[in-house]
Amino acid sequence: MERKPLASNRKIPVPVAESRTKAALKRARSPNVNESVTEDKRVCTDKKTAPGLKRHCSTSILTRGSAPVTTASTRRATAPKLNSVKSSDSLMARKPLSRPSVSQAASTARGVKPYVRPGASTAPRPVVQGRPPTSASSNLNSTVVSTGAPKTKPRPGWDLKGKLQDMQGELTGCTFRIAHLESLNQKLSGDAEMKHVASQSAVKEIEQLKEKLDQAGHEYESHKKKLKSDLEDLEFQKSSIERKKRALEEELEDSNNKVTRLQELSETRNKTIEDLKFAIEQKESEILGLEAKARAHETERQRLTNQVEEWKEMTETHSKTIEDLKLIIEKKDSEIQNMESRERAHETERRRLHNMVQELKGNIRVFCRVRPLLGEEELCKGGVISHINFPDMDHKILELDKLADISVNESVLNSTRGGRAMSKYEFSFDKVFQPESSQAEVFEEISQLVQSALDGYNVCIFAYGQTGSGKTFTMEGCLEDEDLLGMIPRTVKQIFTAAHDLETKGWAYKFSASMLEIYNENIFDLLGKSSTREEKLEVKLLAKGEDVHVPKLSLVEVKSELQVLKLLKKACENRSVAETKCNQRSSRSHSVFQLKLEGANSITGEHSKGLLNLVDLAGSERVKESGSEGQRLVEAQSINKSLSNLGNVIMALGNKEKHIPYRNSKLTYLLQNSLGGNSKTLMFVNVSPKEECFSETLNSLRFATKVNQCNIGTAQKKS
């Protein structure tokens, strides 16, 4: 009987994994294996000593690790019939028992799953009995089969002979079978011997392998130690490498940061370089421009140098010429002085002629001014003044039309309009200003008169007319608007300008201004302090033919037009304060602006003394028509008194009467030196364009016509 497992133990495949190698080595050293080997040895020993037991022993070996098998001898001892033995043998022959290899057996015994070489069959290998039957066994089996129990019916009890025959046949079979078994036993004994030898060689081989295994174990241990130390070395190297790696990584990160910073720096520098390049280009182009300029300057310098040389020569020539010219200038200076003295003589002559013209024009002159329709008046009338006409081109005649006839002495031209009788009144004045006339145009006509004040004449300009006809607008105007400045500021401006011009002719002037208000025949100072403003002033005449004097009246020396404008504003404010105490007082009072002009010519020794009176009279409407009563009646009466007295004075002057009733009113008393022989008088008669004011307009025009017809004599220059 061959035993392959030991040989196959050596052939335990080398496992891929070390763990498997260790397990195999362990299994190889396993006590179970030893046990198995020992058991094999024991069986072999038993085989020598007890051949009878050999079968049992071999059978136990064969059956170890498999299901228990009942031996043939046991079965024979217990089998009641040969048939049963035959059947069990045949069963053995038919049903081979599986026997695992030694390693498998060992593994199974330890409960460890045996290692199965890949590709190897896991089917149990058949034991001897399981092998295909040898020729002997097959013969036996065939014999048994042939000598098997007859399939005939059992012999009856009485057939002893037959039964004996059967028993003899059975005995023969047994004998034959015993012989066969003995031969078989002999064969098996031989096999056992061979197995024993093989087993011993296997044991030797196992011991050798064990030694080798121990040796291999030592080698493995030493190798393991070496590997462990190598591993430690490697671990140490690894950790040092990792440290180095970390250090390198940090270094790398630092380097990267440095690189980034350097890149940024590089970009900044590149940009700076670009900027600098651009600046350099600009500078270069500037330099080129400057070089070109420098070249041009050099050329210019050269040219100028040449010119300087030329001029040096010319200067010498000019110096000579200058000397000649100086002589000529000296000559001319004396000529100019002669001319200036002649001019002064001319100026004196001009003044004389101017005065003569004024005399020829008459010392009382009357200008008529019609104001335009304003605001709602314009809307109602469609902007047309239908009852006032300006028929002549010389602007000296005004026509007043009325449908109803009024019996008056003026030249009334009766005509018809729309089938109705129409009265036409014509008035003639020195000048008629139409509604469109500007303040400048009006002033142009009175500027010569203003000049007379500088020449040493008393000048009186007053505005007459009903309330709202434009007297204040004409005299003062709007002080905030240059174009709307009235006669007073324009007069002042002209006087200062002319005085300045006359300075070159030796004239020096001193101007003193005052402004008063005559309300209800009382005189109030419009330039006074608030404490003295309500104080009533009186007019005094120091001596006959002397200046009229108002004691306590503020007299302010003025040196500029601006200063006078400030005084006018102050007077306006004081008037409006008074107006809050007395309703419409400004309309109900006369305001008088006076400017004294005292001139002296340092060259000719001439002196001049003039007085300029600019008067804004109170409204001239009649008491009866205005239906005034109470305070208004008192106002109206005093206005009427002063205005009618003004007319009376002018009439008396015109009639060359001996007694001129100056003292009948404060106004005429104040203006007595400016009305009459020594003065030049101009009256504005202001006319409202409103048709409902027709009656008042007619009255005003009649009064102005009377004044205009007066010849108040020749003005005398005061000196």
Ligand SMILES: Nc1ncnc2c1ncn2[C@@H]1O[C@H](COP(=O)(O)OP(=O)(O)OP(=O)(O)O)[C@@H](O)[C@H]1O
């Ligand atoms: N020529 C003109 N152009 C434009 N507006 C004028 C003119 N004349 C008068 N006015 C306006 O008419 C209005 C009445 O004028 P203003 O006050 O001068 O009349 P007045 O006769 O002085 O009246 P009062 O007697 O009440 O003082 C004012 O608003 C003034 O600005």
